[in-house]
Amino acid sequence: MDIAAAKAALAHLELDENPTSIRAKSRDFFWYSPVLKARLDHVTADFVISPRSEAEVIEVLRVCHAHGVPVTVRGAGTGNYGQAMPLAGGCVLHMKNMVAIKAIAPGRVICEPGIVIRDLDAATRAHSGQELRMCPSTAATATIGGFIAGGSGGVGSVRWGALRDLGNIIRLRVVTMEAAPSVLEFTGEELHRVSHAYGTNGIITEVEMPLAPAYDWLGVFVTLPDFAAAAQFGADLARQDGILVKLVTVCEAPVADAYFQRFKGRVTAADHVVILMVAPHAMDGFLTFAARYPEAQVIYRSDAHDWPRDPGVAYEYGWNHTTLRALKVEPSITYLQVRYAGPDFLAKIAAVRARFGPELMQHLEVMREGGQVIYAGLTLVRFTTEDRLEEIVRIHEDLGCMIFNPHRYTLEEGGRQSVDDRQLAFKREADPQGLLNPGKMIAWDVPDWAYQGIYAYAGLRAAE
């Protein structure tokens, strides 16, 4: 790795050599995990480059390839699994300047990857009353490229499913890491090569995403005195195909009372809360539905309320914002990502809940999967030790619940604990020297890894 030669060859681009900002651009939200915090806190790149065009991306990759310099691409660095952390140092390729919107048409938008999702939504809304089908709860800061390469779904998944479900990405344009980088366009099955691949096998330089009609979504909060009833309420609502909702979040008591500051005085420690985004024209249908659940109390709707302090947008109480709010109040809190699927998903949630006491607090998000309603759990965990966390993971798995482990920095361990052959095969073509975001794809480093215990990337730079 010849850092000095690479920097000299790229000095005419937007090159950041300031150690403080290099360190800042080398970090993401890995620290949500005490396990990753202990291992990755010291990680830093050698320099940061912010390309202004695809041509500059190609130049950076060509030069870094020639000098054996690793390249880790960064959107906004809001990922949770250490996805954007340059484990072996080298170059952070910051996409902040690649924000152009190239075309908006009925049902689709074409843009560069570095645009912040909220800005993209504002533009499609102003252009023709359209918005992205789904976004992470970090829409205000995260980029569309980072969402495609690192995210999985979020606000809108109750209607549209997961980001990688067919039709939720239309086309991606990708630059490879070779002596002479190629530019490739992927659609259909080929999208899986690079979507949710953490930038380990190509840099996305253009995206084409489907759009849906935009609404002035109403935030609605509902309390129920019983958690099982709250989970049932959320699942039943999501199955009401005529009632358009964009978010169904269920938080076990006392999450809202303990961690949502602006809910103070509006909920008690015994209230389980369902947080919703409802289309304005669906409010009548929703209120009719809610009236069938005598214990459900609508305590807030964003278009008519008397709360002294506006609680803000509903989606910033859902997905991983729930975790963020909890750990701001109680720093020992971390989380797990659980998939509760199958016809008995509510029974699985009940079994998990029965197995643990206050060590775990349930936080559920409705998702659509293959036409069915399922719950994703972003369970809040009061962390004690790594061993106990491992035990909690095993207990979930024994109860038939799949865990996507957010305390790991590799694609495989954060996913289904198996190799994605399409991603691996494409990495062999597109990054033959293994320079893109090294350490994140176990199958590249240790093909026969047995998934027992945390994978420790041998190339992880030691702390100084």
Ligand code: FAD
């Ligand atoms: P980064 O963190 O910068 O990057 C993510 C990954 O993508 C990295 O591996 C990076 O190398 C790669 N990458 C970035 N740009 C490119 C590119 N152009 N080409 C190739 N690879 C690239 N995630 C969800 O899916 N749903 C949620 O609802 C959600 N809620 C969150 C809430 C909070 C409070 C936090 C902290 C995180 C949440 N996340 C969620 C995770 C994260 O915010 C999202 O996945 C987000 O979309 C990542 O975008 P980013 O621009 O910050 O990407």
